[in-house]
Amino acid sequence: MSKPHIPLPDIEAQAAQCRRCPLCDGRTQTVFGVGNPNARVLFIGEAPGKNEDLQGEPFVGAAGKYLDELLGIAGLKREEVYIANVLKCRPPGNRNPRPEEIEACAPFLREQTRTIDPEFIVTLGNFATKFVLKTEIGITRLHGTLQQAGKFKVFPIFHPAAALYDGSKRIALEDDFTTLGELLAIANEIEDK
Ligand code: SF4
Structure with a gap:
């Protein structure tokens, strides 16, 4: 029998107390995640940056604003997904x-994913993609291709912050969010039949 899902606030409270690795010493606070607890799409990034550490929310600041734009391309709003x-x-100095x-x-992420139980997991960047797909293949090869991890459809995309430093990634990101919107529409049609 599978074990019951732990409510998100309980997992969040455990994370807030966590001292399992040295990153606890430099944090202002943990950044657990935000959004719809029943989201159909779970976005997974890398780690909190400076603004996220200060505000306690993932993807704020310039990368967050850009993520909101990208979500719009896929027909999604921030409040309907989970991030x-x-x-x-936060790793010091935003190192890897x-x-x-x-x-x-x-x-924490495993329990979070079990509880949200999304249909799609969108991995943003190399670290999330390698973690979810248990692969050594990099994001440059995997982005924009639909993958499967257990019961979850996984769609790897470049990290939005990458496009802030490298304009050439913008086109790939925007194309991949267009594809994501199409995949969601196709999945909707299948569900409606
Ligand atoms: S990064 Fe994760 S494991 Fe490390 S202290 Fe923070 S919550 Fe714990």
């Missing part, structure tokens, strides 16, 4: 997450 990160605490930090933090 989380692989890591719940370390494997041992990802391993320590993984139970």
Whole structure:
């Protein structure tokens, strides 16, 4: 028998107390996730940045504003999806997450995903994609292709912050969000039949 889903506020409260890796020492607060707890689409990014750490919410600031625009391309609104990160605490200087930090933090994201039980998981960038798909294949090859992880449809996309530094990624991001909108529409049609 599968174990019962843990309510999101309970998982969030556990994360807020967590000292499983050294990132707890530098955080202002944990950044658990935000959005519709029954979302059909779960977006997973990398880790909180400076603004996220201060505000306690993922994807605020310039990358968040751009994510809102991209969601619009797929016909989605921020309040109807759920947005989380692989890591719940900010790595110093926004460095890349370390494997041992990802391993320590993984139970929170796993429980979060079980409870939200989305139809689609959109992984934003390399770290989320490798984590969810358990692959070493990079985002440059995987972005824009529909994958499967267990019962979940997984759609890898570049991290929106990447496009803020590299304009060439904007086109790929916008194309992939267009494709995401199409995939959601197709899934809707199948459901309606
Ligand atoms: S990053 Fe995750 S594992 Fe590390 S202290 Fe924060 S909540 Fe705990």
